[in-house]
Amino acid sequence: MTLFIEQCLNGLQLGLLLFMLAAGLTLVFGIMDLVNLAHGSLYMMGAYFAATFSALTGSFLLGAVLALIATLVVGMAVEVIAMRRLYGRDHLDHVLGTFGLILFFNELVRLVWGPAGLALPLPGWLQQPIQILPGVQYSAYRFSIIVVSLIVAGGLYMLVMRTRIGMLIRAGASNREMVGALGVNIQLLYTLVFGLGAALAGLAGLMQAPILTVQIGMGENILILAFVITVIGGIGSIRGALVAALFVGFIDTLGRAFFPDLLREVLPAAAAATAAPALSSMLIYLLMAIVLIVKPEGLFSAGQR
């Protein structure tokens, strides 16, 4: 039972983390109609910045804040230098252009930080387990990820639903030309939204960094998960991204933890041991396939497209 609660929390943590990535991706697509493969690179940059700055300043929190700002700046720079030239072009151009950016970022990281991975050590107060329920211990760091993600998700909701900028973002997602025609500085809005997406990706990267190693290409695997989430949730919908991210987080974590045991009940032990890792990594794609069969445009698609 303890294990089950712990795995549920891990699922929630992964889901919220994925939500931060997917939210940025879906916002950028919804508003700029831009397919951004380089989103995973920003996630990677966030992790590398955090490892560097916390080593320099000696403080994890200060390093994290500086890394967040740095990723925001990098994101805006990428928007101004490269992305701006891709708006209004074919999706194929977006894919190729941002694919080129991935190659560039991976090599840049290799050039600056070297090919070996980095580690981001945690401060002592985040390392010990805490008691969240009577008798249930959980890693303080993972718990703080959940808390921070929930705060960010809430803040994002407030920003998008309750502020003027959020109103413009939502308006931009449903009809870009009209927003521009009404006199909104659409270029500035684009840069802001892209920067916001980049900062969210960077935050996800730097929070994940102490759990995994900081390495080249770390953004690419998780980017695919973010794509799956965007497809399931419906492109352009933040609510969809949240629901789908939680689904994917839970299914992936619980699937990996308990699916092999389930399989052992129905199959001979040897066959189960071979099939389990392959099948449990398939679960989320099966979920995506089912959603596609039932609702090809995703669970919560934003408007007609």
Place this chain on the structure above:
Amino acid sequence: MPPLTIRNIVVALVIAALILLPVYSHLAGDRFMLTLFTRIVILALAAVSLNFILGFGGMMSFGHAVYLGLGGYAVGMLSYEGINSGFIQWPVALGVSALFALVIGALSLRTRGVYFIMITLAFAQMAYYIVSGIARYGGDDGLTIDERSRFFPPLNLSDKTQFYYVCLFFLLAAVYLTFRIVNSRFGMALQGIRSNELRMRAIGFPTYRYRLVAFVIAGVMCGLSGALLANQADFVSPSVMYWTRSGDLIIMVVLGGMGTVAGPVMGTIAFLVLEEVLPGIIKFVGLPFVGSAAAGRASEYWMIVMGPLLLLVVLFARGGIDGMLTKLDERFGLRRQP
């Protein structure tokens, strides 16, 4: 007889060079050249297959490298289980690719545009993770193939020259097949669907079925390329179907000229030759400025040039190599402007 334009002459020269390459390799004793070009020819076959759905069908598949893996693993797994006959291995490779393309296509073609890109990508990654998880066939580390596919006696795939010609035969066959299909009624309908699907449906074409058939044809062609690639490397690993490989294939197609019959072949040659010579170019250019040690180190980071180069091609030279040659023809009046 096709018209005598610069573009057609270049295409003819490229084909002639590919046919004569083993002769040069033997005379000059340059074994590396033959190995490199065997690889180029095999990947060109994959690029031709991708171009068929991407250029002519307008389907932006970002998971095309998955068939390289499927074809390769069909050969590798059968060989591991002791079945070395190419008459069994290759049909299985094609059959598995066809089946996968049918299932994935049936699901993904329900969607449009960016969804299609992401879904093909995700399904290809799914296959990647599944294969990585199968410990019996090497998992992450890949699978060494002890013996190349066996055919009837005079044909021996272990002979480098023979193998090269087998690959080249399939490449030229695929290019010819594409040419014939594109100019057939089916191909015309496919291009019509690319331009305006709604209108084609209104005329009464079952567009979904047309696209699905094209998707499966491309999958089968690429599966063949995968079987060849596994034979060439004597090895297959999940990394051949990693998603960046699909990206490479798209680059080859776009670099050569999307939606042209011979473009992908030129694009593949350009891409892989660039991959070989770019480190050397960086070293050569950097030498007078930073000295040989630093220039040598800089040449290891050739990807940092490749990325932005790609961005520039996308932004400024959309037609690719084929488009540039066509533009030359127009300038010299060898071809009327459309």
